[in-house]
Amino acid sequence: MNAVSPVVDPGFVQRLRAWLVSVPGVLFTLVAATVLCRIETTNAPWSPYFLSYGALALAVPLWLGICPIRPARLSGKALWRITALVAVVAIGIDSGIFTIGYDWLLGRLGLYQPFYSISAATDLMVATVASREHLSPWLAEGIFGLLVLIWAPLAEELFYRGYVYGSLKQALPQAVAWAIAVGMFGLRHSLHFFYMWPHLSVAGSVWAFSMLIFGSLMTWLYERTGGLGPSMLVHLLVNLAGMLAAPLP
Numbered sequence: 155m156n157a158v159s160p161v162v163d164p165g166f167v168q169r170l171r172a173w174l175v176s177v178p179g180v181l182f183t184l185v186a187a188t189v190l191c192r193i194e195t196t197n198a199p200w201s202p203y204f205l206s207y208g209a210l211a212l213a214v215p216l217w218l219g220i221c222p223i224r225p226a227r228l229s230g231k232a233l234w235r236i237t238a239l240v241a242v243v244a245i246g247i248d249s250g251i252f253t254i255g256y257d258w259l260l261g262r263l264g265l266y267q268p269f270y271s272i273s274a275a276t277d278l279m280v281a282t283v284a285s286r287e288h289l290s291p292w293l294a295e296g297i298f299g300l301l302v303l304i305w306a307p308l309a310e311e312l313f314y315r316g317y318v319y320g321s322l323k324q325a326l327p328q329a330v331a332w333a334i335a336v337g338m339f340g341l342r343h344s345l346h347f348f349y350m351w352p353h354l355s356v357a358g359s360v361w362a363f364s365m366l367i368f369g370s371l372m373t374w375l376y377e378r379t380g381g382l383g384p385s386m387l388v389h390l391l392v393n394l395a396g397m398l399a400a401p402l403p
Contacts, residue, residue, distance in 0.1 A: 171218060174214065174321075175218065175220065175321045175324075176321075176325070177321075177322060177325050177326065180317070180318055180321045180322055181334075183214060183317075184318055184334070184338055187207055187210055187211060187313075188338060188341065188342055188345070190204075190206055190207045190210065191204045191207040191342055191345050192345050192348060194206060194207055195345050195346055195348055195349050196349055196351070202279065202283065202346060202348075202349040203297060203301065208301070208305055208309060211309040211310065211312070211313040212309045212313075214313065214317060215312040215313055215316050216312065220316070220317065220320060221312050221315075221316025221317060221320060221382055222316070222380065222381045222382060223381055223382050223383045223386075224381045224383060225379040225380050225381035225383060225384060226379075226380030226381055227378065227379055227380035227381075228378065228379045228380070233384065236375070236378060236379065236384070237375070237379070237384040237387060237388060240371055240374075240375045240384075240388055241387075241388045241391050241392070244368060244371050244372075244388055244391075244392045245391065245392055245395045247367055247368070248364060248368055248392050249392070249396050249398075250399075252272065252360065252361075252364040253272065253273060253396055253399045253400055254399055256272070256360070257274075268350075268353065268354055268357060269354060269355075269356055269357065270356045270357055270360075271357055272360055272361045273401055274357070275347055275350075275354045275357035275361075276346075276400070277400075278354075279347065279349055279350060280294045280295050280298060281294075282349065282350060283349075299397065302393045302396075302397065303390065303393055303397075306389065306393055307386045307387075307390040307393065308386060310339065310389065311372065311376075311382045311385050311389055312382065314335050314336075314338070314339045314369065315335065315372055315373055315385060316376075316382050318331075318334065318335040319331050319332060319334075319335035319336075319373055319376070322334060322335065332370070332373055335369070335373065336365075336369035336370050336373060337366065339365055339366075340361075340363065340364075340365035340366040340369060341362060343362055343365045344359065344361055346358070346361075347361070368392065371388075372385040372388065372389060375388060
């Protein structure tokens with residue numbers, strides 16, 4: 155009796171895995187994911203929730219299994235100290251400077267509006283989603299809350315820090331891998347506001363810039379600790395603080 159041939163050639167799977175962690179494979183996946191996110195935040199019926207991009211950002215690093223979660227370089231009190239320090243700095247920059255401080259400055263200048271403010275732009279985006287999709291404002295806000303508090307700390311750290319940066323630094327200078335991963339991380343955040351293009355260019359640019367700083371902090375924490383667990387925790391805390399710091403619509 156002849157053995158049944160596998161549906162998928164194991165050799166093909168191995169070649170695919172090897173290609174996905176190569177420089178061309180990582181760059182292709184990164185660009186394709188960014189384009190997919192751009193389409194989903196503007197043209198898909200479920201815009202701007204980017205469901206396919208969100209699934210892809212989780213699936214690729216989890217399938218490859220190359221992203222260490224448990225810290226390998228620090229443990230115990232040293233690990234908790236560095237994680238807490240980075241959390242305080244990141245919250246201070248994200249919530250203190252780019253939410254509270256930036257919105258205060260815009261208010262003093264009479265410019266607190268969605269064109270300039272990340273908070274106001276996000277509120278307008280949620281209100282637009284609720285209006286277009288005939289959802290209650292609380293439901294539209296709740297979906298964003300789930301993405302921000304559950305998906306983002308897991309998927310963004312796995313994809314941008316673990317997969318993109320972790321793979322590229324094996325073949326490219328560390329600074330180049332860092333710049334690509336962090337730069338695309340910042341760009342991806344600005345795509346949210348393309349949902350209401352062209353009215354939110356300044357807010358999107360400011361958000362992208364703030365994410366360059368935040369992404370760099372998370373990359374440094376990943377390098378310092380040797381695992382994604384601490385950056386996932388800090389990412390969660392920063393997003394939670396940002397939601398609490400943002401003014402109510």
